[in-house]
Amino acid sequence: MTELADFGFLNLAAQRLEYRMIGPRPAQAPTIVMLHEGLGSVGMWGDFPERLAKATGAGIFLYSRAGYGQSSRVSLPRPLSYMHDEATGTLKEILAAIEFRRGLLLGHSDGASIATIYAGSIQDHRVRGLVLIAPHFFVEDVSIKSIAEAKTAYESGDLKGKLARWHSDPDNAFHGWNGAWLDPRFRAWDITQELAYIRVPILIVQGEDDQYGTAKQIEAAQEECYCPVDVTLVPGARHAPHREAADLTLETVAAFINRLLRTHGEAQAA
Numbered sequence: 001m002t003e004l005a006d007f008g009f010l011n012l013a014a015q016r017l018e019y020r021m022i023g024p025r026p027a028q029a030p031t032i033v034m035l036h037e038g039l040g041s042v043g044m045w046g047d048f049p050e051r052l053a054k055a056t057g058a059g060i061f062l063y064s065r066a067g068y069g070q071s072s073r074v075s076l077p078r079p080l081s082y083m084h085d086e087a088t089g090t091l092k093e094i095l096a097a098i099e100f101r102r103g104l105l106l107g108h109s110d111g112a113s114i115a116t117i118y119a120g121s122i123q124d125h126r127v128r129g130l131v132l133i134a135p136h137f138f139v140e141d142v143s144i145k146s147i148a149e150a151k152t153a154y155e156s157g158d159l160k161g162k163l164a165r166w167h168s169d170p171d172n173a174f175h176g177w178n179g180a181w182l183d184p185r186f187r188a189w190d191i192t193q194e195l196a197y198i199r200v201p202i203l204i205v206q207g208e209d210d211q212y213g214t215a216k217q218i219e220a221a222q223e224e225c226y227c228p229v230d231v232t233l234v235p236g237a238r239h240a241p242h243r244e245a246a247d248l249t250l251e252t253v254a255a256f257i258n259r260l261l262r263t264h265g266e267a268q269a270a
Helices: 048-056 082-097 110-121 141-156 159-163 170-182 184-188 216-224 246-263
Strands: 007-012 015-022 031-035 059-063 103-108 127-133 202-207 229-234
Touching: 007 082, 015 048, 015 082, 031 048, 031 082, 031 110, 048 059, 048 246, 082 110, 103 110, 103 246, 110 127, 127 246, 141 159, 141 170, 159 170, 170 184, 202 216, 202 246, 216 229, 229 246
Parallel strands: 031 059, 031 103, 103 127, 127 202, 202 229
Antiparallel strands: 007 015, 015 059
16 A cells, blocks of 8 residues: 555545545554543544654554544444454454554553453554553443443533544444443443463553443453563543543653663664
């Protein structure tokens, strides 16, 4: 393919996916592929990608999954396998399309779960590590409670208006995520088995006051993984520490990434 522009769209089968590329391209340096949360998009990462690029010297690739941002819509209801479908289908195609050579996956919330599924299902030696921000490995009561509260905020509060700033079709974005998680059958969703097959270092960053998950998520990774698992609990942060405690989160994530890149002789010059 031609060299990636800074902004654009990838056309994959029936999907047209909004993306952004910051810094060196995959042929020139390691690439950090960023996977957004259940209501996220390219734009909702704010300036965190630029700051991470500067702190690591790596290229940063981020995209809006189908149904989010300016990407194409999805049919509703989403299948309850939507995170597995994204990890083993779309993400695999995206890495091929951008000619990914080596780097890390960085995911937030649903995006962290997708990164986990990918690394635990596909032995891709190009992936040197995972950064998981507020990951979900199984469903907790606190998760369902907060997601139900989000539905109320969307239907009778100001959440829909806020999401309309970032998504061309906020209904498609919201209901695709909310409907899946609130389906009673989704209670059985569990990806702890995938954790046991990951063979690269992991960093987990979680807010101490995360309203969508407890420390049991971290404990599951520590119990199931055979790879190194670093953990940072961020004081005063809830479900989005990269926004709520941006400096500490950036410092923690960049230090982990730079250590891995040095291990592979790929860190930027001091």
